[in-house]
Amino acid sequence: MTQIALLNGEVITVNSKNEVYEACLIEENKIAAVGTTEEIKKLITTSAKVIDLHGRSVLPGLIDAHMHLFLYGSTLMHLNCKDPAINSIEELLHKLAEIVEKTKNGQVIRVFGFNELMVQEQRYPTIQELDNLTQEHPIVITRTCGHIGMVNSAALQLAEIDSATPDPQGGTIEKDSNGKLTGRLIENAFLQFNQHVTYSDEELFNALTKAQEQLFAHGITSVHDAGGFDENSFRIMQIASNKKLIKTRIYAMIGSLNDCENFTKNMLTAGVITHTGNDFFKIGPAKLFTDGSSTGPTIATREPYTSDDNNYGYLMYSEEELYSIFSLAHQKGYQLTVHAQGDKAIEQYLNVIERLLNEYPREDHRHRVEHLGVCPPDLQEKAKALNVIPILNPSFPYEFGESYIRNYGERTHYMYAARDLLNHGIITAAGSDAPITTVNPFVGIYTAVTRLTREHTAFGQDQKVSLMDAIRMYTYNAAYASFDETAKGSIEVGKLADLVILNTSLLNCPMEEIPQVNVDLTMLDGEIVYANKSKIGV
CATH class of the missing domain: 2.30.40.10 (Urease, subunit C, domain 1)
Structure with missing residues (x-):
């Protein structure tokens, strides 16, 4: 022994x-x-x-309750604008020019982590600047939020997008005042575009391997994967786990970054139920996106943004549409979850859960909500009444806090409202949403306890939690969110x-x-x- x-x-x-x-x-x-x-x-x-x-301290293996394994691994393989050296459009274009010279014609060039607020020019690169670099390589620049992209003409042609292409529901193919494409794709327009720039199996396996190296180095032994690129990446994740090519314990949400609705519907039709699997790979909740990015900003809010009186963000579905998709899944025993950042999106989802539980009561359903960004007291109380599990992102205010204050004003006092939720007795877990923010859980723990941004700006100080509460969000509570609290999440015999x-x-x-x-x-x-x-x- x-x-x-x-x-x-x-x-x-x-x-x-x-x-x-x-x-x-x-x-x-x-x-x-x-x-x-x-x-x-x-x-x-x-x-x-x-x-x-x-x-020294010993902790239970840390659990990241919301991250994107493939997307995170991909950022470790490609140019990443979170590199402090890329502090201007000029430097980004210089780096891209070097990559173009080394890349075979027709091969997609990918860039991650771009934030227009973090470069000297305070803007996106233009389609003309990208086209000047190459007409032979599709260039795809993913904003730090993952919900907005900047692409060149070769990429638009690959996706068969032109000035006559209509905007999808919940998205925008941006055009200038003359009706010409700017290359910027917002929300569903970008998520649907990504179906045309898929990865090879070799690239997907490589992304998982690179991601796992970083997870283990940060003490993370389990992840709740919040969606890969498509059906193929979901398949590769299962193969890699089954063959022990990766050892990280995975709770895989039924959802994807590209065409999430159809992927989720197809998986539900296949009949693979939540928690099917073993200690290393289990099927998680059925997931949909209901609104946009907190930093875009594109989240769906009840009141307009503090920074823009005409902007209420993007809502991806009507309440009836969301109910229609989730009704059968709830009846068949699936755990449910959504990406919901704004109070309008959160309210819509909670209304659907309330209706489902009234019509089809279920014990211990553990339906979740990912992010739960702007969540005022009335929605906190409703989440408590429905026994919904919030998955917060404590690192978001650390990296994006100043932009939140600018865009949402006083609403930041109940953004990622950990203290209020715990006071209500709601089991609340935490995730990084990597690569949107750092995978480092200790940055999240620090921010949950201090509610300070990277620039040391106070952010919703009433929502500070104790150090033990913060640790619990990354351990026991995260295990509870995946029905695994009897097996992991704490250091106890057995x-x-x-x-x-x-x-x-x-x-x-x-x-x-x-x-x-x-x-x-x-x-x-x-x-x-x-x-x-x-x-x-x-």
Whole structure:
């Protein structure tokens, strides 16, 4: 029997009492004991591997309850504008010119993480600037939110988009005052466009591998995948997990970034139900997009944006349309969820859930809502009454807080309203939405506790939570959101041995240093999958 003993540390169990112990023992792939160092020493055999923690923290394996595995992995393969060196359109075009020279004609050139507010020119590149670089390569620049894209003429031709192409519902193919295409595609226009620039199987496997490397380095052992590119990426994810090409535990939402509605309908027709699978790959909730991006800004709001009296954002469906799509799924036992950022979109979804539960009551449905951005008190109370699980993104205010204050004003006091939701007794989980923001969970934990942006601007301070509450959002509560709280999410006897050793004591770490906390070891299913060898000695 394989034993690993972790001694002389700070074992943050995240159990019902938030108990902290000195040590724990792993046998095979399960947690066998927790207690004092002396208690654990009495249980170990001579062949046990012993790791002296020297006061460092041990956490349950962290769970990112909302991220995009393929999209995140893709950003690690292509040009990413989150690189601080790309601080202007001029520099971006220079980098693209270098890539064009090395890229075969006809091959798609992809750029991720662009934010017009973070470049010197404070604008998007123009279609003319992109066309001047190449007429032979489709160029696709994805904005940091993932909901807006800037493309060149070759990319538009690939998707058969011209000035006569009508706007899709919930999207815009932008044109200038003369009716000419600008190359900017917004919301559904961009999401539908992406069906024409798909990835090869090799690229998809590579994206998963690169994503997993970063997840393990940040202590993340489980993810709730919020949608890949299409049916093929969903297939590749299952193959990779089944063949153990990736080991990350995946809860895969039934939804996609490209043509989400049809993908979801097709999957529901196939009859694969929520939570089908094993400890490494399970089917998650049926998912739809109901509104847009919080930074676009394109979210659907009850009142106009503070920055624009005429802008209420994009609503993707009528309430009746949303009910029609979700009705059968609810009746058949699926967990449901939506991307809903604005209060208008959140209200619409909660109305649908209320109607479904009234017509077809279900116990322990655990329907979710992804993001739950602008959520005022009346909608918080409704979410509580319906037992809906919010999946918040604590890192969003860290990166985008200043733009939220500009666009939504006083509504930021109840954006990603973790404190209010927890006070209502609502089990609330957290995710990064990577690559939209950093995959680093300690940035999210820091922001949940401080409610400070990267520029140290105060953001909805009433929504600050305790450090233990923030940790719970990334562990036990995230496990609950996928029906897995009896198997993982806390360090308790009999649970899976998914653990993380940090480089410091988290409970004694100065708050301002939490974003710089590093992982020394990540254990998944009793196996060490990442280790800083100089710190751990493995």
